[in-house]
Amino acid sequence: MLFPFYEDLSTVRVNTMPNRAYYIPCSPNASTDQKTDNPRVLMLNGTWNFRFFESVSQFTFSPDCFDKLPVPSNWQMHGYDNHQYTNVLYPIPFNPPYVPKKNPCALYERTFSIKKDADFSYFVNFEGVDSCHYLYINDQFVGYSQVSHSTAEYDVSAFLKDGENKISVVVLKWCDGTYVEDQDKLRMSGIFRDVYLLSRPSRHIQNYRVKTSITGETANVLVITEDTCSDLLKTITLKDQAGNVLHQVTTTGTSVSFELEAPHLWTAETPYLYTLELTAENERIIDRVGVREICVKDKVVYVNGKKVKFKGVNRHDSYTDTGYVASMEQIRHDLTMMKQHNINAIRTSHYPNRPEFYKLCDQYGFYIIDECDIEAHGQVNTTAEYDSDGYAQISDNPDWELTIVDRLERLVSRDMNRPCVVIWSLGNESGFGYCFKQGIKRIRQMDNSRLIHYESTIVTREKEKDETYEGIDFESVMYPSFEWIDSFFARENETRPLILCEFAHAMGNGPGSLEDYYDIIYAHDDFCGAFVWEWCDHTVLMGEKNGKKMYGYGGDFGEFPHDGNFCMDGLVYPDRTPHTGLLELKNAARPAHITYRDGALIVKNKLDFQNLNDVLYLHWTLEQNGEEIASGTIESVDVLPGETTSIPVSLPETHGARVYLTVSQRAKASTALVSSGHEFGFDQINLSTCDAPVSVKTEGAPLTVEDDDAFITIKNDSFCYRFSKEAGTFCHMEVGGTVLLDRPMEYDLYRAPTDNDRNIKLRWKEEGFDRVIPYTYPITTETGDHCVKICCPMSLCVISRANLAELNTVWTVYESGAVHISAQTKVRDTVSWLPRFGLRMFVNNAFDRCRYFAHGPQESYVDKHIGSRKGVYENRVADLHEDYIFPQENGSHYDAEFVSLTNGAQTLTAQSCRPFSFNASPYTREVLESCMHNYEITESGYTVLTLDYAMSGVGSNSCGPELPERYRLSEKEFTLDFTLTIE
Numbered sequence: 001m002l003f004p005f006y007e008d009l010s011t012v013r014v015n016t017m018p019n020r021a022y023y024i025p026c027s028p029n030a031s032t033d034q035k036t037d038n039p040r041v042l043m044l045n046g047t048w049n050f051r052f053f054e055s056v057s058q059f060t061f062s063p064d065c066f067d068k069l070p071v072p073s074n075w076q077m078h079g080y081d082n083h084q085y086t087n088v089l090y091p092i093p094f095n096p097p098y099v100p101k102k103n104p105c106a107l108y109e110r111t112f113s114i115k116k117d118a119d120f121s122y123f124v125n126f127e128g129v130d131s132c133h134y135l136y137i138n139d140q141f142v143g144y145s146q147v148s149h150s151t152a153e154y155d156v157s158a159f160l161k162d163g164e165n166k167i168s169v170v171v172l173k174w175c176d177g178t179y180v181e182d183q184d185k186l187r188m189s190g191i192f193r194d195v196y197l198l199s200r201p202s203r204h205i206q207n208y209r210v211k212t213s214i215t216g217e218t219a220n221v222l223v224i225t226e227d228t229c230s231d232l233l234k235t236i237t238l239k240d241q242a243g244n245v246l247h248q249v250t251t252t253g254t255s256v257s258f259e260l261e262a263p264h265l266w267t268a269e270t271p272y273l274y275t276l277e278l279t280a281e282n283e284r285i286i287d288r289v290g291v292r293e294i295c296v297k298d299k300v301v302y303v304n305g306k307k308v309k310f311k312g313v314n315r316h317d318s319y320t321d322t323g324y325v326a327s328m329e330q331i332r333h334d335l336t337m338m339k340q341h342n343i344n345a346i347r348t349s350h351y352p353n354r355p356e357f358y359k360l361c362d363q364y365g366f367y368i369i370d371e372c373d374i375e376a377h378g379q380v381n382t383t384a385e386y387d388s389d390g391y392a393q394i395s396d397n398p399d400w401e402l403t404i405v406d407r408l409e410r411l412v413s414r415d416m417n418r419p420c421v422v423i424w425s426l427g428n429e430s431g432f433g434y435c436f437k438q439g440i441k442r443i444r445q446m447d448n449s450r451l452i453h454y455e456s457t458i459v460t461r462e463k464e465k466d467e468t469y470e471g472i473d474f475e476s477v478m479y480p481s482f483e484w485i486d487s488f489f490a491r492e493n494e495t496r497p498l499i500l501c502e503f504a505h506a507m508g509n510g511p512g513s514l515e516d517y518y519d520i521i522y523a524h525d526d527f528c529g530a531f532v533w534e535w536c537d538h539t540v541l542m543g544e545k546n547g548k549k550m551y552g553y554g555g556d557f558g559e560f561p562h563d564g565n566f567c568m569d570g571l572v573y574p575d576r577t578p579h580t581g582l583l584e585l586k587n588a589a590r591p592a593h594i595t596y597r598d599g600a601l602i603v604k605n606k607l608d609f610q611n612l613n614d615v616l617y618l619h620w621t622l623e624q625n626g627e628e629i630a631s632g633t634i635e636s637v638d639v640l641p642g643e644t645t646s647i648p649v650s651l652p653e654t655h656g657a658r659v660y661l662t663v664s665q666r667a668k669a670s671t672a673l674v675s676s677g678h679e680f681g682f683d684q685i686n687l688s689t690c691d692a693p694v695s696v697k698t699e700g701a702p703l704t705v706e707d708d709d710a711f712i713t714i715k716n717d718s719f720c721y722r723f724s725k726e727a728g729t730f731c732h733m734e735v736g737g738t739v740l741l742d743r744p745m746e747y748d749l750y751r752a753p754t755d756n757d758r759n760i761k762l763r764w765k766e767e768g769f770d771r772v773i774p775y776t777y778p779i780t781t782e783t784g785d786h787c788v789k790i791c792c793p794m795s796l797c798v799i800s801r802a803n804l805a806e807l808n809t810v811w812t813v814y815e816s817g818a819v820h821i822s823a824q825t826k827v828r829d830t831v832s833w834l835p836r837f838g839l840r841m842f843v844n845n846a847f848d849r850c851r852y853f854a855h856g857p858q859e860s861y862v863d864k865h866i867g868s869r870k871g872v873y874e875n876r877v878a879d880l881h882e883d884y885i886f887p888q889e890n891g892s893h894y895d896a897e898f899v900s901l902t903n904g905a906q907t908l909t910a911q912s913c914r915p916f917s918f919n920a921s922p923y924t925r926e927v928l929e930s931c932m933h934n935y936e937i938t939e940s941g942y943t944v945l946t947l948d949y950a951m952s953g954v955g956s957n958s959c960g961p962e963l964p965e966r967y968r969l970s971e972k973e974f975t976l977d978f979t980l981t982i983e
């Protein structure tokens with residue numbers, strides 16, 4: 001029988017040690033802060049005996065047999081229990097503090113040996129166990145703790161014996177804490193972070209606090225210790241980064257203060273760390289100290305007295321093969337990618353990360369919003385209808401005060417000494433009320449040197465305004481529209497800086513508008529930054545099929561309830577391959593913005609602390625028609641933060657079309673996570689003096705025309721084209737004996753809905769964009785200069801609906817084989833904006849290579865092309881496909897001037913008199929729309945080429961504002977114009 005702590009709001013812990021800062025002690029003659037290669041640490045990670053019980057009611061301490069399970073891990077990743085993905089909805093009935101009787105649980109057991117020393121105490125540490133655990137040593141109950149993402153430390157000295165000892169841990173899937181751990185994630189259980197035993201001299205420093213402050217040109221480092229005995233003799237040393245001792249004091253006192261002249265300040269751009277050594281008799285603690293200050297003044301956030309911008313992302317612990325288990329290599333890999341993509345801030349959504357994560361962030365330079373392990377989002381869905389008043393059920397109910405305040409205390413205590421942590425976040429989506437007000441008071445008592453963030457005051461903000469969220473330093477919102485942001489800055493009574501703790505929902509093909517958001521962030525000093533939702537796609541690797549990894553998401557595990565693929569909304573795929581959205585973010589957050597005027601580059605430094613000269617050099621290339629004309633390097637880029645400087649550059653004179661100057665910003669020297677030469681970003685400047693003319697040869701052998709009821713056939717000795725009178729387009733094209741087309745071209749108004757189209761697609765389907773039926777009116781032909789013209793007025797119809805559009809189409813077939821189409825289009829006024837308007841051709845799939853002049857090489861859209869460059873690209877058609885795990889529209893190219901497909905011998909080229917979008921793919925939009933996973937899609941047998949008058953933007957409406965009007969195709973009258981040549 002287990003004590004029923006797991007359903008008792010008055011018990012969040014039993015016999016745990018008082019909270020303390022995270023540190024790993026070593027012996028006084030060692031010098032490490034690591035758990036490995038440290039004799040004072042006995043790692044208890046490894047293979048444990050494991051017994052899983054479907055329900056706690058079946059639990060027994062003496063199972064008849066054991067399985068084996070690695071620790072750390074999540075048991076769902078090893079075949080026990082079931083995966084489940086839910087976002088807002090609680091996975092259990094809302095019956096707090098009770099949890100289902102059928103509460104899966106597990107017994108973990110292993111042995112370890114120690115040689116007990118009478119002068120030592122022994123502490124077992126758990127850094128993360130979901131959801132709660134009971135600890136037993138040698139079959140004796142030691143203690144209990146909940147709070148999945150925080151450390152629980154137990155003094156087990158009295159339970160241990162010399163030699164072999166048994167440690168048993170009972171872990172429950174659910175406890176009352178589950179009601180405040182309703183984070184949007186795959187729900188997994190078990191011991192998922194390190195477990196270890198610390199051997200410590202009984203006389204030791206139990207806790208310490210490092211406070212830094214800056215006054216003019218000096219700084220103060222104050223170290224305050226809490227010792228297990230009042231006469232503990234300590235030597236406290238501060239060293240610089242090179243290892244030189246700057247200060248050293250030996251004392252039995254509990255507070256030491258060091259002055260630093262001309263201190264090196266810590267920032268995310270310049271993460272300078274001092275080393276602190278606390279040697280107390282028979283133990284040493286090594287830590288790093290960053291000297292920095294953060295504050296808000298007049299609605300502006302300052303770090304070390306300088307205005308800052310948080311270029312942030314939200315990050316979960318989520319790995320497709322290890323679940324919640326984040327190894328140091330995995331974390332370092334994430335941080336490396338972030339650094340290389342100009343991200344300088346991370347919100348640890350929605351719980352504290354493993355302790356060493358913060359050490360890496362100190363070292364590499366990231367600002368952290370450290371978020372508490374609190375989310376009670378499901379409160380709003382406890383009745384059949386969404387109810388935002390439901391948020392008060394927990395956060396405004398004093399019964400939950402202990403739960404909430406305990407979690408905040410654990411967060412602040414553990415990470416208090418980490419310079420990277422600049423903001424505490426009370427949690428996510430849990431409403432606001434009494435419990436949080438108590439929590440804020442508690443944080444302020446513990447640490448007044450950081451800012452406090454919380455978004456979910458939004459639910460009470462309107463009602464109680466200011467008084468409600470006193471103590472919170474930000475106006476934090478999620479996913480606002482541009483109109484909302486404008487209205488915020490238009491209001492005069494706002495008193496806090498704006499921060500977007502979530503924006504730009506990176507689900508599937510998106511997010512759009514990143515540069516627009518960054519422009520607004522830079523435009524307002526009281527807009528301190530924004531955090532993309534989110535860093536990675538959450539999935540579970542389930543095997544392989546059709547040569548692809550099978551990534552599982554909500555619904556793939558037969559679970560109820562689930563939220564489908566809403567967990568796949570990251571900037572990187574589960575294996576950390578960048579999504580194209582990450583490339584957008586990278587360039588939106590580039591360190592410099594560069595334009596060109598009168599023989600000079602105008603360079604604006606977007607960094608907060610560093611002179612560009614200390615960071616990067618410029619490499620420029622001048623291209624015409626995709627071919628390099630000249631290039632050069634500018635080594636000296638002396639621009640102070642926030643300043644703009646003009647740097648002369650001598651470019652050869654150019655005239656004509658398609659002239660582009662690209663200025664690339666490259667790392668001057670290697671730093672911890674970035675190699676020298678790495679491209680931070682680029683600007684591209686169009687220096688064309690005219691548009692490129694459509695080049696087309698018209699003359700060839702004389703044409704013959706055959707006109708019957710169904711077809712108009714136009715041919716000469718080198719080609720034969722057949723026009724379908726039913727389709728109003730060509731249905732057969734043969735050139736030099738090669739069949740290019742054997743089914744009718746189609747006018748296409750639809751795209752395979754992206755995740756961001758999930759709302760608007762309902763309207764599109766109501767409109768019938770996906771089921772257009774052409775209707776042609778009497779068709780005439782006329783002969784012109786080296787050409788024949790087909791005039792085909794027609795309508796685009798839909799069953800049950802009035803016509804979507806009326807078209808006046810004129811097809812001109814030249815003797816050379818070139819075809820020009822002009823389709824004057826009038827869209828019905830009452831039709832919504834269109835996903836696209838284009839001409840779709842099912843081209844012989846031997847034409848499997850593509851060459852184009854457009855934004856590339858990655859996919860690009862009207863609102864998503866800041867990370868791509870305009871240029872000439874060549875690729876296999878198959879490689880133009882961006883393989884979203886949840887199939888959807890992808891691989892379009894924006895601002896195209898031509899596109900060619902070739903089979904090696906012949907080349908089909910499309911040009912237009914105005915820039916267009918195109919998509920070339922082996923897949924049809926129908927197959928992309930009908931499949932749920934990328935491993936299910938099958939090639940069409942064609943190269944599907946869609947030439948779009950325009951393709952609407954992608955936006956981020958999967959969880960965000962509607963697509964801004966300027967990125968929608970809502971014109972009602974336009975002309976689709978293309979010239980096709982085959983050579």
Ligand code: IPT
Nearest residue numbers: 087184428429478533566569959
């Ligand atoms: C919001 C959540 O904070 C985050 O956890 C995640 O769910 C995200 O959005 C959507 O992917 S909740 C949303 C309903 C506003």
